[in-house]
Amino acid sequence: MDTLSEAYKGIPLNLGDIIPLDFSSPPPTLPDSHAWFQPSDDDCSFDDPASSMPIIDFLDPKATELIGLACEKWGAFQLKNHGIPLDVIQGTEEEVKRLFSLPTEQKLKALRSPGGASGYGRARISPFFPKSMWHEGFTIIGSSARDVKKIWPDDYARFCDRMENYEKEMKVLAERLTEMLFDMLKIPEEKRKWVVTSDISEVLQLNFFPSCPEPDRAMGLAPHTDTSILTIVQSPSTGLQLFKEGKGWINVHPHPNSLIVHLGDLLHIISNGRFCSPLHRVTLNETRKRYSIAYFYTPPVDYVLSPSLSGDNSPVALFRDVTVKEYHEIRAQKFGNSLSLVRI
């Protein structure tokens, strides 16, 4: 199943917006194409323990209540005791490192096509920014076999099995969280049948952020919200920042053995703005490489997102009805403006 790709077919990218910089022989100084800030720029970020995203224990009897509060206030939280076996997490991490440490010409064999959605390349949002990100990505939609066979024709099975297994585990967790949030939003039965079908549009995004000669002037992943119901991110290292109105960019310090959960724009619409999709970005480090694995949980592409007006949600619809496919198309064309384009 590759139906998400259909949303992108009509809006092809230029090869220049897909091919990453060759990070296997990076320039000793930051090229102008990747310089987002001047040395004198004051791009403030915060390390304030009083305003950091909550860490929630999934085994806590109050977990549901705490998750609800975190989603209203932050649109994000860290989750410990999430139930994903450590060997599954470590095995996936190992494959991600193996993939990104390949020579560039190997990775380019699986380059995303201009009208395609899966494979190796820059972040999809790249064309919306005047500068390039210090980042390589690999997007998996459905099976990774077609792309990975181009890289490792005789040795692709272990990578594919581990990714598939990881996605299975993530799906179970995403379903539990979504059911929990849909209960809070009082989403009726007929609007949530998709949660237990196999027909969802899940995406696994593998991210690599090489060490950078001038990290304060460059950008790992530019500020964005996610196109998902929720995104579950695994990364043991710092670098992720969340934007909080009135405060600025707040550093996220990953708690050991925890996963980070962000809400996406699709849930922002369904919750009629009660749960927010946080703006986030990724910063860099001069000596340390960073990897992350993001699982995007999304309804089938023909699902109609309509704001829920019951419970504590605003009784007046703030967004028009829109299908998942249409929202992806709006994002691919307009990016940052997308939520306001479906606002009534």
Ligand SMILES: C=C1C[C@]23C[C@@]1(O)CC[C@H]2[C@@]12CCC[C@@](C)(C(=O)O1)[C@H]2[C@@H]3C(=O)O
């Ligand atoms: C489901 C998806 C979310 C994503 C676009 C995509 O179709 C597949 C890639 C995803 C990703 C990963 C890196 C950051 C991001 C903003 C991007 O450029 O590609 C997200 C997209 C998104 O959330 O819109």
Ligand SMILES: O=C(O)CCC(=O)C(=O)O
């Ligand atoms: O690397 C991270 O921590 C976040 C990645 C991310 O935001 C994404 O893939 O959408």
Ligand SMILES: [Fe+2]
């Ligand atoms: Fe993201």
